[in-house]
Amino acid sequence: MITIAIDPSTKCTGYSVFKDNELIDYGAFSEESKNTTERVFNILTKVEELIKKYEPTNMAVEDVQITMNAKTAKALLGLQFSIELLTYKYNIECSLLHPTSWRKILGLSNSRTLDRAAKKQETINYVENKYQIKIEKDDISDAIAIGTAFIENAKK
Numbered sequence: 001m002i003t004i005a006i007d008p009s010t011k012c013t014g015y016s017v018f019k020d021n022e023l024i025d026y027g028a029f030s031e032e033s034k035n036t037t038e039r040v041f042n043i044l045t046k047v048e049e050l051i052k053k054y055e056p057t058n059m060a061v062e063d064v065q066i067t068m069n070a071k072t073a074k075a076l077l078g079l080q081f082s083i084e085l086l087t088y089k090y091n092i093e094c095s096l097l098h099p100t101s102w103r104k105i106l107g108l109s110n111s112r113t114l115d116r117a118a119k120k121q122e123t124i125n126y127v128e129n130k131y132q133i134k135i136e137k138d139d140i141s142d143a144i145a146i147g148t149a150f151i152e153n154a155k156k
Helices: 034-056 072-087 101-104 115-130 137-156
Strands: 002-007 013-017 022-029 057-062 094-096
Touching: 002 072, 002 115, 002 137, 013 034, 013 137, 022 034, 022 101, 022 137, 034 072, 034 137, 057 072, 094 137, 101 137, 115 137
Parallel strands: 002 057, 057 094
Antiparallel strands: 002 013, 013 022
16 A cells, blocks of 8 residues: 655645555655745646655645645645645545544644644654654655655554
């Protein structure tokens, strides 16, 4: 079983790839264009390249939390839906995981007293300890954590 996990963002989308329970690839796609449509298109193209390379049976995608302005929410929801369309095109099972869900599965804090930066650091620490790797961007650690949570949840 191949699973690709995605932490979608219009500027830096993290990804991870698991074969069965083993992390086999990870990284991030960064886009600098001021044109949101161009950034989303380029990220989507790179996600499709990942799909063609690994031929996954599953994709785990972080569900969008609408806590931002309307323009940003629209772009993120558009990217998420476009990824869902790709999974449909390639007959891949797609699961959306809300951040509180994947964090709970991994035993990470969902406390409102922890700010965003502290939660990001907690995830980085979790991933670095579990996989014995050095994380450069929190988008990558989030994607690895999303994939890990998806696999852990599938075992139940």
